[in-house]
Amino acid sequence: MIVICKKGTTQEQIDQFTHWLHDQGMEVHLSRGARTTLLGLVGDTSSLDAEQLASLPFVERVQRISEPYKKANRKFHPEDTVVDVSGRKLGGGHFCMIAGPCSVESAEQITEVAQAVKGAGACVLRGGAFKPRTSPYAFQGLGPVGLDLLRVARQKTGMPIVSEVMDREQLPHFADVDIIQVGARNMQNFTLLRAVGEMGKPVLLKRGLSSTIEEFLMSAEYVMAGGCEQVILCERGIRTFETATRNTLDLSAIPLLKRLSHLPVVVDPSHATGIPWMIEPMSRAAVAAGADGLIIEVHNAPEKALCDGAQSLRPQEFADLVEGLRPFVKLCGKEWAR
Amino acid sequence: MIVICKKGTTQEQIDQFTHWLHDQGMEVHLSRGARTTLLGLVGDTSSLDAEQLASLPFVERVQRISEPYKKANRKFHPEDTVVDVSGRKLGGGHFCMIAGPCSVESAEQITEVAQAVKGAGACVLRGGAFKPRTSPYAFQGLGPVGLDLLRVARQKTGMPIVSEVMDREQLPHFADVDIIQVGARNMQNFTLLRAVGEMGKPVLLKRGLSSTIEEFLMSAEYVMAGGCEQVILCERGIRTFETATRNTLDLSAIPLLKRLSHLPVVVDPSHATGIPWMIEPMSRAAVAAGADGLIIEVHNAPEKALCDGAQSLRPQEFADLVEGLRPFVKLCGKEWAR
Amino acid sequence: MIVICKKGTTQEQIDQFTHWLHDQGMEVHLSRGARTTLLGLVGDTSSLDAEQLASLPFVERVQRISEPYKKANRKFHPEDTVVDVSGRKLGGGHFCMIAGPCSVESAEQITEVAQAVKGAGACVLRGGAFKPRTSPYAFQGLGPVGLDLLRVARQKTGMPIVSEVMDREQLPHFADVDIIQVGARNMQNFTLLRAVGEMGKPVLLKRGLSSTIEEFLMSAEYVMAGGCEQVILCERGIRTFETATRNTLDLSAIPLLKRLSHLPVVVDPSHATGIPWMIEPMSRAAVAAGADGLIIEVHNAPEKALCDGAQSLRPQEFADLVEGLRPFVKLCGKEWAR
Amino acid sequence: MIVICKKGTTQEQIDQFTHWLHDQGMEVHLSRGARTTLLGLVGDTSSLDAEQLASLPFVERVQRISEPYKKANRKFHPEDTVVDVSGRKLGGGHFCMIAGPCSVESAEQITEVAQAVKGAGACVLRGGAFKPRTSPYAFQGLGPVGLDLLRVARQKTGMPIVSEVMDREQLPHFADVDIIQVGARNMQNFTLLRAVGEMGKPVLLKRGLSSTIEEFLMSAEYVMAGGCEQVILCERGIRTFETATRNTLDLSAIPLLKRLSHLPVVVDPSHATGIPWMIEPMSRAAVAAGADGLIIEVHNAPEKALCDGAQSLRPQEFADLVEGLRPFVKLCGKEWAR
Known part of the structure; x- marks a missing residue:
C-alpha cells in the first residue's frame, strides 16, 4: 500500500503516522521529494482500511x-480448486454442465426436465424453489415444497441438485442440497454469505449486477471466511447502458477471475442475455474463454413457464446445444464431467 | 399492457390467448393490421408477468x-405522504435533516455528535451499529451494543434515531428504533424488505447502486406490501463509469420519484460523493431539486473514525452547512423540521 | 508520477530507466523496499505517456x-475565467441564460423565439443550423442558411448567438458567430477541437455522453492549445443504465469542474432529461450546485418542431422558469447577465 | 410504429393526427379502449421522427x-456481405486476421512487423498514421508520412493495408488505402461517415465507447447512405463501471449484429482489454461467438512503442496466438483468409 501525502505535510505528522503504522505491524518506507512525500507500507495490509487512511488530513491519496482478498487469491493457492459436487468434479479441467428450469413447478415437470437434461449430458440439476422477484405480487416459488420436488428428481436420476437460498432463515432447508446458490441480488448480503460458508457445502456465488471483479472476489472471501473452500464463481451479466440484451455478459471476467483466483468459474448465458437463440453462441464463447461450466435454463414447455420462460431452451434445443459444445470443450483440453 | 404479435400469428393463436386473458380478468382490445397485430390489455395487469407473456412463441414484444407498483404510486394516492418520526414530520413540506456518524463507536462519541448536530439543527440522529463491509476482515460495527449507545444518545438529546438492519434475524433488536434503514446492498433483499415492512415502523430505503427508478419503487412496494405505509426513499448515488466521485449522485431521481410516488425523498450526499467539500454544493442542489431531507455524516474526529471517515464533516462544518442551507429550504417553500 | 516496479526488477533495469528519465528532464526519487520498488518522478510529466511506461516489462503500474491538463488547470490559473460574449459576461459571478430552439427553421420562428426569450431574461440566443442526427434520413438542419437566419435574429434583438459546428470544413461559416458550440458527439474529435480553438472565439464545449471529468478537461485543453482561452464547459447528461430520463444529469460535475479548472460551467437540462417538466427542478439544482449558466430549449410551437421538440419549453413556460430561478441565482451570489 | 395516446385525448385530435399521418404516406390502425387509445402506423416509418411525435401534447409514448436502418438491415439483404479487400475476402465464411502496430514509426518497424505477421498468418496489415490522442501534448502520429510507410510495407509484403482517418480533410491521403478505418471516438461524426462512404472503399467502423447496437448500425447506415456497401463492423469494448480491464469487451454484440445485419463483424481484443495476456482467451471467445475476423496489435518492441505499447503482442506471441486460434476457426466452419 502506498500513501501519497499532501504538499506541506510536516515531519511531525509523518513521524506520528509512521509510529502508528509500526504499531499496526507495518514496515514503512519513506520517500521524501521536493514536491511529494510517499510512504510505502509493507506487511499484511488487509487489516488496514484504505478509506480510513485517506481521511487523514495530510493524505492526498492511498x-x-x-x-x-487472501483465501480466494491464487497467489496464496496456486493450484486450481476442484469442487466436489457429491462425487462429480467441477474445475481444474473438469467441465460441468448445470441445467434445469428457472422454477420448480411440479414433480412431473422437474423429473421430466431432469431426465431430459441428464440424457443430453448435464451433470447437475438446477431448479428454483425460493425465487427473488422484483414484484411482491409475482409468484415467489414453491419454497420448501420445491426443494422436496428437487429431491425427488435427484432420487430418480441420481443428479446432484443446486438451488438458490435468499435468506439465512431458509438455510436449514438446504442441509442436503448439493450446491447452495447465492443470487446476484444477494452477492453483498454479507450476513448470508458468512452463514452459507458455515454450512460447509459447495456454494455457487453469482456476480452482482454491478459488482466489480474485486468486489466479487471479496464476497467469495466472505464465504470462505465462513469456512467453505468450495466456492464456484458465476458470471451472469452486468448492467450497462446497452438495452438490446437483458444484461451484458462480461466474458473478460473468466480469464481475469481465473488468473486472480484459484476458484472455478461458470457462466449463465440464459439470464445474461434473456434471449434463447443467443445461448448457443455465448455458451461457445464462454467455453473458449476458459469457463469451467455453464448453467442453462431448460423447460419442457417454456410457453407455460411461471417465470423467466422467455429465456429457456426446450429439451431438444438443449441436446443440440450440448452436441455443438462438446468439440469446443475438448479443444480447450477439458473433460466433460458426468 | 400492449402485446405486439409476430407476423404470421394465426387467428387460432390469438383466440386462445384472448380466451386465457379473459380468464385472468383482462379486457382485450384487438388491432389487426396487414403487418402487425396488437392486443391492448386493460385491467389489473400487475398480476401479469410481462416476461412470461413475452415467452409465448407468437409474441414479438410486450x-x-x-x-x-400500486401502493407506492401517486396515481392511487395523490397526497404527499408525511412520515411521522416519533413526533417529527418528514415530507409534505417538512424538511428533515438527519445527521450522525457512519459508525457508533462509544457512548461519548455518539452523545457528543448527537448534541452537536442537534444544536446545529438536525432533527434525527443516524448511526451505524451493524455495518455492511466489503471485507470480512474489516470492522463490522458494534452490533446490539451500538444500538444501545444510540438509545443513550436519544435519551440525552431527545432525538429520534435511525440505524441500518442487515438481516431479518437482527430485526428484534430494532423494535424501538425510530426509523429502520435498509441499505443499498439490501435494496433487493426481498425477504428482508417484507419483514421490515411488517414491523410497522418508518423505513428509510436506500436506492441500490445500479437500481432503476422503477426497481427502487418496486422495493418500496415490497415494504408497503408488508404493511408499512411510512417509507422514506433515499437517493445515495448510482454506479457509472465516472471515477472522480465514489458514485454519481442522480438528482434527477428526486423530481422523478416525487412525481411517480407520494413517498418522501431524502438524499445522502456523503456516501454519494465520498468527498467532504462536495457535500455542501450537492446538498444545496438536492434541496433545490425538491428533496424532503438530507442524511449527512458527521464525526467529532473524522481522522480517527473507524469507517468511512473520509467523507464525514466535523461538527462546525456541519453547522456551517446547515446555516447555508436554511435559505434554500425556505426558498423552496419547506419548513425546517425540529 | 509514481512508477511501481515488479518484484524481481534488477538494479540494472532501474539504472537504465532512471538514466532515460533524466534525459526526459525528470527528477527521480527511488524507494527500494524488500517487496516493492517505487520511483517518484518529478518534473513536467505531461510529456510522458503513462501507458508507454506501463508497457515496460518490469513495470507493475503507473x-x-x-x-x-495545464491551461485548463486551476492550479496554474487560480482566478475564474470570465468569458466575454460580445460584451456580455459569463462566469466569475456572472450568470448567463442561453435559450432558443433546437433547430433554426425560419426567419419568423427564430426571431419570434429570440424576442420572447430576450424579454424573459435570456442573454444569448441558441439555435442549431448544422444538426448531428443519428439517422441519415432525418432532417440535418438548414446549414449556412440557418446561420443567416440567426444573424437576422441577432440584428433584430441585439442578442449574441451560439450554434454548433460539426466539422472543420464548416468553420468558415462561423467567423462572426459569437460562441461556437462543439457537441457531445464531437467532444473527442481532436482535429475539430484544435481548429475551433484557432478561431479565437468563445467556445461552448459539451461533455461527451460517456466522458470522464478528466477527458472533458483534456478536450478543453485541446481547444486552449489551439489558442482559445475562452472555453465554456457544458454538462448535458451522461449515459448510464437508467432509462427513465434520456441521460443522467451529473450535477456533481459542476463543483468538480470548478475546483479542478478556472473555466465557467453551464448546464443543459433540456437534452439531459428529455422531459420538459423536469427542466425547472434540474435548473434550480444546477444553479444551487454552482452553475454559471444554463442552456434551455425554447420553441414557439413545440408540437410542430422539426427536431427534439419533446424537450422544449414554450415561451411562457420559459418566462416562468426564469422568474422562479432569479431568487436562486441571487442566493448563490451571482449576478444575472444581460 | 405504435403511438400510445394520453387519457383524455379527444376524437378531434386523433382525427387531425391521423389525417397528417396519411399525408406522410402512413396507414393508420386505430384501437380505442376505455383507458387507452393506440395508433398502429404501417408504412416506411424511417422518415418519421419518433421524438417529434412524442412531443405532441396528447401523446403518451411512441x-x-x-x-x-435499411441498407444495413438483414431483413432487406438476407445474404452475408463478403467484403473484398483488394482481392482478399472478409465475411461470409472467410475469417480475416488483421495485425500490425498501433502507430507506424519507421520503415524498418512497419516492414519488419508486416513480414512477421504475414508469416504467422495475418491477411491485412494495420498501422496508425493519424492518431487520436486524449492529450494535445502526446505524439499524434506521423500523418501522411506514416501512410507512405504503410505503402512501402504493402509493396514489400503484398498485404492490403488499413489505417484510421480522423477528419474529412485527411481523406485525400486515403485514396489508395485498402480499408479506411473510422475510430470509436468518431463513430458519430456524421459528416465524416458520409464522406468516407463516398470514397467507395471498404470501411472498418469501430463501435463507440458507449454506443448501443442500434446506434452502431445507424452509423453504418450513414456510411452506406454515402454509397459504400462494404462496411466491416468492429466491436472494441464498451465503457462500463468495471475498471479491471480498459473497456468491457461486449461479445454478445457479435451474434446480435450478425442477426440484425448482413455486414461482417470483427473484434479488437487488444484495445478492449488493454492487457496482453487477455488477448488469447478473448480472441478464442470472439471466434467461438461468430466473429469474421480479429484486429490484433503487434509490435516488434512493445517496450519501446511510442503509443499503446502496453497492449501489444510481440511477433512470436502473435504467431502462437494464430496457431492456437486455427482449430477454433475451423470448428466454426470458417476458412482462414490469406
Missing part, C-alpha cells in the same frame, strides 16, 4: 498494491 | 403502459 | 499524481 | 417496431 493506492493499494496487493489484493484485499 | 410493452407495459401502467406502472407495476 | 500512477499519475498531477493532472495531465 | 414505440418503434421496425428498425430505423
Whole structure:
C-alpha cells in the first residue's frame, strides 16, 4: 500500500503516522521529494482500511498494491480448486454442465426436465424453489415444497441438485442440497454469505449486477471466511447502458477471475442475455474463454413457464446445444464431467 | 399492457390467448393490421408477468403502459405522504435533516455528535451499529451494543434515531428504533424488505447502486406490501463509469420519484460523493431539486473514525452547512423540521 | 508520477530507466523496499505517456499524481475565467441564460423565439443550423442558411448567438458567430477541437455522453492549445443504465469542474432529461450546485418542431422558469447577465 | 410504429393526427379502449421522427417496431456481405486476421512487423498514421508520412493495408488505402461517415465507447447512405463501471449484429482489454461467438512503442496466438483468409 501525502505535510505528522503504522505491524518506507512525500507500507495490509487512511488530513491519496482478498487469491493457492459436487468434479479441467428450469413447478415437470437434461449430458440439476422477484405480487416459488420436488428428481436420476437460498432463515432447508446458490441480488448480503460458508457445502456465488471483479472476489472471501473452500464463481451479466440484451455478459471476467483466483468459474448465458437463440453462441464463447461450466435454463414447455420462460431452451434445443459444445470443450483440453 | 404479435400469428393463436386473458380478468382490445397485430390489455395487469407473456412463441414484444407498483404510486394516492418520526414530520413540506456518524463507536462519541448536530439543527440522529463491509476482515460495527449507545444518545438529546438492519434475524433488536434503514446492498433483499415492512415502523430505503427508478419503487412496494405505509426513499448515488466521485449522485431521481410516488425523498450526499467539500454544493442542489431531507455524516474526529471517515464533516462544518442551507429550504417553500 | 516496479526488477533495469528519465528532464526519487520498488518522478510529466511506461516489462503500474491538463488547470490559473460574449459576461459571478430552439427553421420562428426569450431574461440566443442526427434520413438542419437566419435574429434583438459546428470544413461559416458550440458527439474529435480553438472565439464545449471529468478537461485543453482561452464547459447528461430520463444529469460535475479548472460551467437540462417538466427542478439544482449558466430549449410551437421538440419549453413556460430561478441565482451570489 | 395516446385525448385530435399521418404516406390502425387509445402506423416509418411525435401534447409514448436502418438491415439483404479487400475476402465464411502496430514509426518497424505477421498468418496489415490522442501534448502520429510507410510495407509484403482517418480533410491521403478505418471516438461524426462512404472503399467502423447496437448500425447506415456497401463492423469494448480491464469487451454484440445485419463483424481484443495476456482467451471467445475476423496489435518492441505499447503482442506471441486460434476457426466452419 502506498500513501501519497499532501504538499506541506510536516515531519511531525509523518513521524506520528509512521509510529502508528509500526504499531499496526507495518514496515514503512519513506520517500521524501521536493514536491511529494510517499510512504510505502509493507506487511499484511488487509487489516488496514484504505478509506480510513485517506481521511487523514495530510493524505492526498492511498493506492493499494496487493489484493484485499487472501483465501480466494491464487497467489496464496496456486493450484486450481476442484469442487466436489457429491462425487462429480467441477474445475481444474473438469467441465460441468448445470441445467434445469428457472422454477420448480411440479414433480412431473422437474423429473421430466431432469431426465431430459441428464440424457443430453448435464451433470447437475438446477431448479428454483425460493425465487427473488422484483414484484411482491409475482409468484415467489414453491419454497420448501420445491426443494422436496428437487429431491425427488435427484432420487430418480441420481443428479446432484443446486438451488438458490435468499435468506439465512431458509438455510436449514438446504442441509442436503448439493450446491447452495447465492443470487446476484444477494452477492453483498454479507450476513448470508458468512452463514452459507458455515454450512460447509459447495456454494455457487453469482456476480452482482454491478459488482466489480474485486468486489466479487471479496464476497467469495466472505464465504470462505465462513469456512467453505468450495466456492464456484458465476458470471451472469452486468448492467450497462446497452438495452438490446437483458444484461451484458462480461466474458473478460473468466480469464481475469481465473488468473486472480484459484476458484472455478461458470457462466449463465440464459439470464445474461434473456434471449434463447443467443445461448448457443455465448455458451461457445464462454467455453473458449476458459469457463469451467455453464448453467442453462431448460423447460419442457417454456410457453407455460411461471417465470423467466422467455429465456429457456426446450429439451431438444438443449441436446443440440450440448452436441455443438462438446468439440469446443475438448479443444480447450477439458473433460466433460458426468 | 400492449402485446405486439409476430407476423404470421394465426387467428387460432390469438383466440386462445384472448380466451386465457379473459380468464385472468383482462379486457382485450384487438388491432389487426396487414403487418402487425396488437392486443391492448386493460385491467389489473400487475398480476401479469410481462416476461412470461413475452415467452409465448407468437409474441414479438410486450410493452407495459401502467406502472407495476400500486401502493407506492401517486396515481392511487395523490397526497404527499408525511412520515411521522416519533413526533417529527418528514415530507409534505417538512424538511428533515438527519445527521450522525457512519459508525457508533462509544457512548461519548455518539452523545457528543448527537448534541452537536442537534444544536446545529438536525432533527434525527443516524448511526451505524451493524455495518455492511466489503471485507470480512474489516470492522463490522458494534452490533446490539451500538444500538444501545444510540438509545443513550436519544435519551440525552431527545432525538429520534435511525440505524441500518442487515438481516431479518437482527430485526428484534430494532423494535424501538425510530426509523429502520435498509441499505443499498439490501435494496433487493426481498425477504428482508417484507419483514421490515411488517414491523410497522418508518423505513428509510436506500436506492441500490445500479437500481432503476422503477426497481427502487418496486422495493418500496415490497415494504408497503408488508404493511408499512411510512417509507422514506433515499437517493445515495448510482454506479457509472465516472471515477472522480465514489458514485454519481442522480438528482434527477428526486423530481422523478416525487412525481411517480407520494413517498418522501431524502438524499445522502456523503456516501454519494465520498468527498467532504462536495457535500455542501450537492446538498444545496438536492434541496433545490425538491428533496424532503438530507442524511449527512458527521464525526467529532473524522481522522480517527473507524469507517468511512473520509467523507464525514466535523461538527462546525456541519453547522456551517446547515446555516447555508436554511435559505434554500425556505426558498423552496419547506419548513425546517425540529 | 509514481512508477511501481515488479518484484524481481534488477538494479540494472532501474539504472537504465532512471538514466532515460533524466534525459526526459525528470527528477527521480527511488524507494527500494524488500517487496516493492517505487520511483517518484518529478518534473513536467505531461510529456510522458503513462501507458508507454506501463508497457515496460518490469513495470507493475503507473500512477499519475498531477493532472495531465495545464491551461485548463486551476492550479496554474487560480482566478475564474470570465468569458466575454460580445460584451456580455459569463462566469466569475456572472450568470448567463442561453435559450432558443433546437433547430433554426425560419426567419419568423427564430426571431419570434429570440424576442420572447430576450424579454424573459435570456442573454444569448441558441439555435442549431448544422444538426448531428443519428439517422441519415432525418432532417440535418438548414446549414449556412440557418446561420443567416440567426444573424437576422441577432440584428433584430441585439442578442449574441451560439450554434454548433460539426466539422472543420464548416468553420468558415462561423467567423462572426459569437460562441461556437462543439457537441457531445464531437467532444473527442481532436482535429475539430484544435481548429475551433484557432478561431479565437468563445467556445461552448459539451461533455461527451460517456466522458470522464478528466477527458472533458483534456478536450478543453485541446481547444486552449489551439489558442482559445475562452472555453465554456457544458454538462448535458451522461449515459448510464437508467432509462427513465434520456441521460443522467451529473450535477456533481459542476463543483468538480470548478475546483479542478478556472473555466465557467453551464448546464443543459433540456437534452439531459428529455422531459420538459423536469427542466425547472434540474435548473434550480444546477444553479444551487454552482452553475454559471444554463442552456434551455425554447420553441414557439413545440408540437410542430422539426427536431427534439419533446424537450422544449414554450415561451411562457420559459418566462416562468426564469422568474422562479432569479431568487436562486441571487442566493448563490451571482449576478444575472444581460 | 405504435403511438400510445394520453387519457383524455379527444376524437378531434386523433382525427387531425391521423389525417397528417396519411399525408406522410402512413396507414393508420386505430384501437380505442376505455383507458387507452393506440395508433398502429404501417408504412416506411424511417422518415418519421419518433421524438417529434412524442412531443405532441396528447401523446403518451411512441414505440418503434421496425428498425430505423435499411441498407444495413438483414431483413432487406438476407445474404452475408463478403467484403473484398483488394482481392482478399472478409465475411461470409472467410475469417480475416488483421495485425500490425498501433502507430507506424519507421520503415524498418512497419516492414519488419508486416513480414512477421504475414508469416504467422495475418491477411491485412494495420498501422496508425493519424492518431487520436486524449492529450494535445502526446505524439499524434506521423500523418501522411506514416501512410507512405504503410505503402512501402504493402509493396514489400503484398498485404492490403488499413489505417484510421480522423477528419474529412485527411481523406485525400486515403485514396489508395485498402480499408479506411473510422475510430470509436468518431463513430458519430456524421459528416465524416458520409464522406468516407463516398470514397467507395471498404470501411472498418469501430463501435463507440458507449454506443448501443442500434446506434452502431445507424452509423453504418450513414456510411452506406454515402454509397459504400462494404462496411466491416468492429466491436472494441464498451465503457462500463468495471475498471479491471480498459473497456468491457461486449461479445454478445457479435451474434446480435450478425442477426440484425448482413455486414461482417470483427473484434479488437487488444484495445478492449488493454492487457496482453487477455488477448488469447478473448480472441478464442470472439471466434467461438461468430466473429469474421480479429484486429490484433503487434509490435516488434512493445517496450519501446511510442503509443499503446502496453497492449501489444510481440511477433512470436502473435504467431502462437494464430496457431492456437486455427482449430477454433475451423470448428466454426470458417476458412482462414490469406
